[in-house]
Amino acid sequence: MIEIRNDICYNQFINLVWEEEQANEAMGTSWDLALKRLFELAAQDFVEFVLPEARYQRDASAEFVLADSPLLRELGVLRADVVSACELAGKPVMVHLEFQSGPDARMAERLLLYNVLADQRYRCPVWSCVVYLRRCAAPPTPYQRELPNKKKVHEFHFLVLKLWDMPAAELLQSGRWGTLPLLPLTREGQRRELIVEMQRRLEQAGRYDLLAIGFLIAALAWAAAPASERQWLKEQFTMLADFIQELKQTDIYQMILEEGLKEGREKGLKEGREKGLKEGLKEGLKEGRQQERAERLNELRRMLVVMVSARFPELTELVREVAAGINEPAVLTELVVSVGLIQEGEQLRQQLVEQTNERRRPSNGKIDHQEP
Numbered sequence: 552m553i554e555i556r557n558d559i560c561y562n563q564f565i566n567l568v569w570e571e572e573q574a575n576e577a578m579g580t581s582w583d584l585a586l587k588r589l590f591e592l593a594a595q596d597f598v599e600f601v602l603p604e605a606r607y608q609r610d611a612s613a614e615f616v617l618a619d620s621p622l623l624r625e626l627g628v629l630r631a632d633v634v635s636a637c638e639l640a641g642k643p644v645m646v647h648l649e650f651q652s653g654p655d656a657r658m659a660e661r662l663l664l665y666n667v668l669a670d671q672r673y674r675c676p677v678w679s680c681v682v683y684l685r686r687c688a689a690p691p692t693p694y695q696r697e698l699p700n701k702k703k704v705h706e707f708h709f710l711v712l713k714l715w716d717m718p719a720a721e722l723l724q725s726g727r728w729g730t731l732p733l734l735p736l737t738r739e740g741q742r743r744e745l746i747v748e749m750q751r752r753l754e755q756a757g758r759y760d761l762l763a764i765g766f767l768i769a770a771l772a773w774a775a776a777p778a779s780e781r782q783w784l785k786e787q788f789t790m791l792a793d794f795i796q797e798l799k800q801t802d803i804y805q806m807i808l809e810e811g812l813k814e815g816r817e818k819g820l821k822e823g824r825e826k827g828l829k830e831g832l833k834e835g836l837k838e839g840r841q842q843e844r845a846e847r848l849n850e851l852r853r854m855l856v857v858m859v860s861a862r863f864p865e866l867t868e869l870v871r872e873v874a875a876g877i878n879e880p881a882v883l884t885e886l887v888v889s890v891g892l893i894q895e896g897e898q899l900r901q902q903l904v905e906q907t908n909e910r911r912r913p914s915n916g917k918i919d920h921q922e923p
Contacts, residue, residue: 582650582652582684582771583632583650583652584853584854584857584858585764585767585768585771585854586632586650586682586684586768587632587633587650588764588850588854589729589732589733589761589764589768590633590648591610592729592760592761592764593727593728593729593730593761594607594610594635594729595607595729596727596728596729596730597633597648597729597730598635598637598646599727600725600727600729600730601646601648601678601680601682601710601712602637602639602644602646602678602680604639604640605637605638605639605644605646605678606637606638606639607635607637607646608635608636608637608638608643609635609636610633610634610635610636611634611635611636611645611673612630612631612632612633612634612635615630615631615634615669615672631647631648631649631665631669632648632649632650633646633647633648633649633650634646634647634648634665634669635647635648636673642675643673643675644675644676644677644678645669645670645673645675645676645677645678646677646678646680647662647665647666647669647677647678647679647680648679648680648681648682649661649662649665649679649680649681649682650681650682650684651681651682651683651684651687652683652684652685653685653687654687654688656688658681658689658690659690659691659692659694659707659709660694662679662681662694662707662709663679663694663705663707665679666679666707666709678709678710679709679710680709680710680711680712681709681710681711681712682712682714683711683712683713683714683715684714684736684772685715685736685772686713686715689711689713690711692707692708692709692710692711693706693707693708693709694706694707694709695707714733714736714737714740715736715737715738715740716738717737717738718737718738718739719734719737719738719739719740719745721737722734722737723748723752728752728753728756728758728761729761731749731752731753731761731765732749732753732761732762732764732765732768733768734746734748734749734765735749735765735768735769735772735773736768736772740769740772741772741773741776741780743780743783746769746784746787747787749762749765750762750765750787753765763884766784766787766788766888767887767888769784770784770785770788770887770888770890774894778894784888785888785889788885788888789885844880847880848877848878848880848883851874851880851883851884851887852874852875852877852883854887855870855874855883855886855887855890856870856871856874858887858890859890859899862890862896863890863896863899865896866896866899866900866903869900869903869904870903872907873886873903873906873907874886876906876907877906882906886902886903886906889902
């Protein structure tokens, strides 16, 4: 076991890991947001993907903030991408995931750091996995540390998943909806027919939440694809967005929505005991819908700003202003996808300015110029 408090070399080791994290933060933010959101939507599928037969129990990522000791506190806040409490063969285990979109020479050491600290905190085995989203150098496993006389000090086993080297068939045959959005990152991920198959399966399952993430991942993965391919991808997503808007007008969508809003219904039932069951249920559902919509809007606004800041930092202030004024999830989602596909900053600037003008345009079709 590594002694944290009294080891100077370990202190230097942590500092090196932290410096590497800061250097890679801007590059990987867009990918991190997409993959973390995907895990939230399909935690069990992801856990089975990296540790078969394990059962997901709860997310511990928010509470696993590595600043509990004076040593770690000096470094600021360290966060693992995903830390989840699980069960394997009836025993507690932790599953730790890192999503990596670029090379990191100290990835193995960073995994070891998080693994040891999670082990100490939760007092159970921790299975660490790094998921590589784009082709780059990856560390060998296990990570080994030896003395000059070849005596082993560490032998740390972890899982390395190189999605670019994974056959699409492996995900297609797994039967897990939650890993289908990763298809654009697989060996055959640049093929149109694979995107169509992903869309077909997730539409058939009614998992439009996963499909939206799948298109976002595709937009990031296809950023360097020919313009014709990026345009085709955007058209596919636009058709999906139009379909979802039409679906929201149907009675079937309302039934699905009400089924999914458990919190709103439970709150409505609780208040209904005092105000009357019918009125309470109505208010609960209304509040649930409003809260769900507000959370979705805020998440999309944040994702849009982060993606633009990472790719076109000169447009950060403009996109913040535009995003704050958009109140339609479909419009924000389309912009998020556009950021992944657009190659030139000026192209994106024009699109954002058009959105600003559209908001100022009254019903007579003329732009309402604000007084200086």
